[in-house]
Amino acid sequence: MRTPSVYVAEELMPFLRAKIAERLYREGMKQSQIAEYLGITQAMVSKYLSGRYKVPPEDVVQRLEDIANEVSKFILFGGRREDAVLLVARRLFELFQSGFLCRFYAEYAGVGEDSCRSLFSVTQGRREILEVLNMALSELIKNERFPELIPEVRSNFAYSLPSPRSIEDVAAIPGRITAVKGKAFALPPEFGASEFIARILLRLAGIRPEVRSVLNIRYGRDIESALTEAGFKIGKVKTGGLSEEEAVRAIADVFRQDAYDAVVDVGGLGVEPLVYIFGETPFDVVEKLKRLVGSL
Template identity: 30%
Template sequence: MKFVEEVVVEEFLPTFRSMLAERLRDRGLTQLEVADQLGISQSAVSKYAHGEVERNESLLEDDRLQELTDSLADGLAAGEVSPVQALAEAEVFIRQLEQGDLLAQLHKEAFPSLAEHGGTLAIHDPESRVRQSEQVRSSVRRGLGMLENASGFARLIPAVGSNLVECLPDAGGIDDVVAVPGRILDVKGRAAVPGDPEFGVSEYVASVLLAARRHGSDARATLNVAYEPGVVTALEARGYTAVEFDAEAELDAAFDAVDVAGADVLYQTGGFGIEPIVYVLGADAPTVVSSVREIVDEV
């Protein structure tokens, strides 16, 4: 695990400080004066001057960083910019480079696991894709743990298997949906989860969730279980709204014909070569699992 702050300390700061020190020296400041302006030791300035500090070539060649260090050096040398103001401008620049820019790229190179998330790596943004992705993955893990410990759930697993899925808030496709790779199966009366949840590994169950959201549902998760009348009856007895749809129609066409927006449960009673299935919808994976666990002993 490597934090973006480590990339800032190890790659940006030595490069930035050395560039600024060079420019201040070019403007006639002594090593002591440069040290005072940068808040570092005179020996550190000497190391920068003699090329004894390793610098990042990508940052050195960045036109924006060159422009910033030139501007700060002019202002500091002329007394028009204070060290505090220079620090603030550098902080703003660093945050810009972290938002899917050069520092974000260096962070991905230093910590390759980030690459799977795609998009802009707004690490300091509480709503960033990375943070949301890990929250959703964690949510599905919690739900799966609840399923594995749910006595009797295995008998609700359909022949095609179950899957527990949850999507990102702005999901546009199955790559934005976390699910179990493969399927949850009944193995000797227990729910067997084949692997750690991942993005983009569910096709049909994820498609049902996404289609429901396109048709007005605000659900972010669903779990499919085997259909039988008792399942739907038990859920309705607990106040859930169940809506039947046509299994043989395309999902969007099927959902156009029913009130998906008001549904907590979607189900179809089968068709030619199609197993009947119930989809329980909810705000997140643990919520969906809790809904199913409520009825396990009744069906």
């Protein structure tokens, strides 16, 4: 039986691994390092570098080249191996979700294309949430000043469905957003990827249902001054010493008093101070981040 996983393993991964290996080798990475990162033998890396691998159809080649470029850059800037694996898996899943790979898989497996599409389909509402958050995330990580705002606990960026009922109704960044060599990196958003920040939006849904997106950044005197200069309406809490559930309530319940652009958590013993920037959409949040950066 030729399942999608067999199709990926036999038809896509040899070419994709080869293209990643070629890029890493051109940048000076040793074959042994490439082998360790890709989870294959050094002999297999040598085989790929010599051009001995299966080439998919031309349309598929272009998409895999794009993935190889993205993953190679992620690796070269110090991204973790497990995160690179997730990035590849997510990108391939997106190609199935969009229906692009279903045409090629159907031909390979001798099944109907509709069967593939139904297997990977998501509801339109969820797809739109992921698309919007992903576009806003791309804009965010392009900002050259953003990496210096990422806290020690790293940043997350979330967007909920209207009237969310569980953390599975909130999309966020798996593994959070991290800074490597002065550049921001993030995996594609997924539903259920961040429990804490999702629970903040879940509680907010019963207080300010229009507020459906949030991003956390570091806090400091420079940030506090910039928030004021940028004209942010700011709430303030202290979650040091609180349980996680109490911290969620403290941050969200500030909005019972008024609508805020940001909530400052001054932290406390064992709790890093953070700023939570809120908006109706991820694009609102990114625009507020740009205003803040402009005031730094």
